[in-house]
Structures are given as structure tokens and as C-alpha cells.
Amino acid sequence: MPALAALAALATAARAMLPATVAVATADPMAVAQIAWPGETLPNAVLTRQREFAAGRSAARAALHQLGHPATALPMGPDRAPIWPPGLTGSITHSATLCLVAVTHTANLVGVDLEPATPLSPDLWDVVLRPEEQAVLAGNPNAPFLAKLIFSAKEAAYKAQYARSRTLLDFDALQIVFAENTFTARFTQNVPGYAIGATLIGRATTIQNHFLTIVSG
Structure with missing residues (x-):
């Protein structure tokens, strides 16, 4: 599928999974026109990584525009997370061919x-999956793919909670339980803002040969 159609399909899927208060935008990491703004550069990164980074920032500015905010540089903080304008938070994800950004208050x-x-x-x-998650997958012929989906769900949940907790988590800090196209991410340890047993709710789909997972709240 041509890049523009693939990005449109991704945006449509993400939009359907998110509340209206969240702005969604996409970009093509392969497009040479993507340019990072001053303060956003990755001077030691290979060209592919620079393009992915610039695509993420370009899509982020498009999402900011949807929320009525002017375009601005989005530098990387000491924790490597984007520094969003005051009052906003967001999440950036990309593969070699697709980039998606969601921004909200x-x-x-x-x-x-x-x-x-x-x-x-x-x-x-053993790094990504808790014992109980591995037990659920045991004997399932699709287990290797479902394991990747759990990995993605943990990444989405981690990104969502980080804006509040500012805490780096190992994979075993979250337990993922799927129910069709939704999942629950349960904290297995105390984290600032989240006690053991606290949960985040997410959604998942497959789009353009990718797993897409989203946590919002």
C-alpha cells in the first residue's frame, strides 16, 4: 500500500481507539522532507534514526495544531522523553515505515x-513476560505473536504512566491480561501515583502489518 494510504489507515484506526480529547497525527519516516527543528537533533544517530526522530516531531507538531497550539520545537529531556508544551502530554511511536503521535492535556x-x-x-x-503471562500462552500456536503483542501493550502502558510517575519500569512491573481487543495492565509493584494492583486499560488492533496498542484515560 502506498505510504499515504497506509498512514491514513493508521490514523483512522488510532482515532477510533482514542477519545475525542486526544489529537492524532501520522508521518512517514521514509520521507526525506522531514526536518528536525533546532534543539531536536540527534547528532550521533544514523540517518535512519534521524529520519524517524524528525518524523515523530513533525507529526507531534501536527497534533499540537489540532489542539490549537502553535508549532514549537520538542527537544528531548534528560530522560529521553519529549518535552511537551505546558499543559500537554503525548506519546510518539514509530517503526521503519510508520509514525504515530497522540497528544492530550x-x-x-x-x-x-x-x-x-x-x-x-x-x-x-523471560525478559518481557511474567511467569503468569507465559503460562497463558503455553500451548497456543500463535504464542510467539501474542508475546509480541504483550510486549507492545506493556510499551503503551509504560508510556502512559510515565507522564504521571516519571518512573522507569522493568517489564515485570506490569502484568497484561487480554480480553479480545482490549487489555488490562496491572501494576505489580508500587509506583508513584499507582499502588500495587492499580490498572490501566488499553486497546489493541493489527493495522498495516503492525500491532497497534493504545492506553488512554
Whole structure:
């Protein structure tokens, strides 16, 4: 599918999964026209990474415009997260071919993640999956793909909670339970703003040969 059609399909899928208070925008990481603004550069990054980074910032500015905010540079903070304008928070995700951004007001939470719909390497299962998550997948012929989907769900939940907790989490800090196209991310440890057992709710779909997971609230 041509890039513009793929991006339109991604935007439509994300829009359907998010409340109207969240602005959504996409960009093509392969487009050479994507240019980072001053303060946004990654001087030591390879060209591919620079393009992905610039695409994310370009889409972020488009999302800001939807919320009535002027275009501005979005530098990376010491924690490597984007520094959003006061009163706003957002999430940026990209693969080699697609980039998606969601931005909302800080009273809300949002986390988005895109992952190629490929199996998760068995070498990563013990790193990414808790024992109970592995137990659920046992014997399922689609387990390697579902493991990748759980990975994506944890990434989306991590991004959503980080705006509030400012805490780096290991994968075992969240337990993912799927119910068709929705999932619950349960905290397995105390985190600023979240006690053990607190949950975040997310949604998932497959679009353009990618897993798309979104947490909002």
C-alpha cells in the first residue's frame, strides 16, 4: 500500500481507539522532507534514526495544531522523553515505515505503541513476560505473536504512566491480561501515583502489518 494510504489507515484506526480529547497525527519516516527543528537533533544517530526522530516531531507538531497550539520545537529531556508544551502530554511511536503521535492535556494519560506484527524472539520471553503471562500462552500456536503483542501493550502502558510517575519500569512491573481487543495492565509493584494492583486499560488492533496498542484515560 502506498505510504499515504497506509498512514491514513493508521490514523483512522488510532482515532477510533482514542477519545475525542486526544489529537492524532501520522508521518512517514521514509520521507526525506522531514526536518528536525533546532534543539531536536540527534547528532550521533544514523540517518535512519534521524529520519524517524524528525518524523515523530513533525507529526507531534501536527497534533499540537489540532489542539490549537502553535508549532514549537520538542527537544528531548534528560530522560529521553519529549518535552511537551505546558499543559500537554503525548506519546510518539514509530517503526521503519510508520509514525504515530497522540497528544492530550495533562489531566489525561495517553500511550501509543507500534510494533511489526512478527514473533517475539524466544530469547526475550523471560525478559518481557511474567511467569503468569507465559503460562497463558503455553500451548497456543500463535504464542510467539501474542508475546509480541504483550510486549507492545506493556510499551503503551509504560508510556502512559510515565507522564504521571516519571518512573522507569522493568517489564515485570506490569502484568497484561487480554480480553479480545482490549487489555488490562496491572501494576505489580508500587509506583508513584499507582499502588500495587492499580490498572490501566488499553486497546489493541493489527493495522498495516503492525500491532497497534493504545492506553488512554
